[in-house]
Amino acid sequence: xxxxxxxxxxxxxxxxxxxxxxxxxxxxxxxxxxxxxxxxxxxxxxxxxxxxxxxxxxxxxxxxxxxxxxxxxxxxxxxxxxxxxxxxxxxxxxxxxxxxxxxxxxxxxxxxxxxxxxxxxxxxxxxxxxxxxxxxxxxxxxxxxxxxxxxxxxxxxxxxxxxxxxxxxxxxxxxxxxxxxxxxxxxxxxxxxxxxxxxxxxxxxxxxxxxxxxxxxxxxxxxxxx
Amino acid sequence: xxxxxxxxxxxxxxxxxxxxxxxxxxxxxxxxxxxxxxxxxxxxxxxxxxxxxxxxxxxxxxxxxxxxxxxxxxxxxxx
Numbered sequence: 527x528x529x530x531x532x533x534x535x536x537x538x539x540x541x542x543x544x545x546x547x548x549x550x551x552x553x554x555x556x557x558x559x560x561x562x563x564x565x566x567x568x569x570x571x572x573x574x575x576x577x578x579x580x581x582x583x584x585x586x587x588x589x590x591x592x593x594x595x596x597x598x599x600x601x602x603x604x605x606x607x608x609x610x611x612x613x614x615x616x617x618x619x620x621x622x623x624x625x626x627x628x629x630x631x632x633x634x635x636x637x638x639x640x641x642x643x644x645x646x647x648x649x650x651x652x653x654x655x656x657x658x659x660x661x662x663x664x665x666x667x668x669x670x671x672x673x674x675x676x677x678x679x680x681x682x683x684x685x686x687x688x689x690x691x692x693x694x695x696x697x698x699x700x701x702x703x704x705x706x707x708x709x710x711x712x713x714x715x716x717x718x719x720x721x722x723x724x725x726x727x728x729x730x731x732x733x734x735x736x737x738x739x740x741x742x743x744x745x746x747x748x749x750x751x752x
Numbered sequence: 753x754x755x756x757x758x759x760x761x762x763x764x765x766x767x768x769x770x771x772x773x774x775x776x777x778x779x780x781x782x783x784x785x786x787x788x789x790x791x792x793x794x795x796x797x798x799x800x801x802x803x804x805x806x807x808x809x810x811x812x813x814x815x816x817x818x819x820x821x822x823x824x825x826x827x828x829x830x831x
Contacts, residue, residue, distance in 0.1 A: 586821055593818060622821065629823045636768040675765060675824060
């Protein structure tokens with residue numbers, strides 16, 4: 527049985543094609559591209575909410591997309607225990623739907639960050655199980671609102687329940703300050719309690735081809751497929 | 753009837769735009785302006801046929817459902 531996946535496209539998504547190529551090239555299975563106005567989702571193993579500026583980031587990043595027609599189906603998909611990955615704007619959409627805790631606010635530096643960054647795995651889950659504990663991944667970020675925020679109780683909960691998947695760390699592109707955007711506890715990605723939903727600011731779909739600066743993004747899909 | 757909803761980031765959350773505005777005002781000679789924070793204002797028309805309680809109830813529901821993210825923001829209905 528081959529692995530099936532889907533990418534949701536919202537008006538303003540701009541990483542949906544990268545996400546589609548990422549899935550086609552690495553899963554070798556059927557990949558669907560679903561428009562946000564659709565009300566049904568084919569039965570797939572993984573759904574990606576891609577990066578971009580859905581609905582122009584109006585009101586708050588991800589706020590409008592989180593109320594799209596397709597989102598109910600995406601929630602049903604995730605409630606069925608299948609994988610859901612939100613990348614960048616996709617992560618913002620996941621926090622706005624409440625599927626993931628916290629919120630992503632403006633970068634502390636007030637700068638749009640478009641560069642490579644370094645992350646490492648914090649707690650093990652199905653999205654990072656093929657990555658070693660001290661392995662450093664080089665993956666690009668491209669965001670203005672990537673500063674992860676939640677209240678202290680939630681932060682303790684994320685830590686105690688081991689829901690933090692990735693944290694920013696030092697490397698060539700973040701020599702002085704690993705924490706590129708001001709995120710609490712250097713958080714770059716978190717999961718839900720069931721660990722079938724991951725939201726992350728870095729873009730693994732921009733780090734897997736020969737012409738990319740790094741191929742570390744492959745490791746997310748390889749973990750899921752393993 | 754027209755309503756105004758004032759939305760602001762909670763106090764404990766850094767509001768970097770306000771800080772930049774403050775720096776710019778300072779450079780223009782407005783040194784007394786401190787602790788600047790930028791928020792947003794949403795204006796809405798609601799039919800007069802609804803009574804005040806109904807209107808506020810509807811505004812509250814819309815704020816909770818879409819207009820405000822209560823993890824990071826708070827709101828006030830200015831009427």
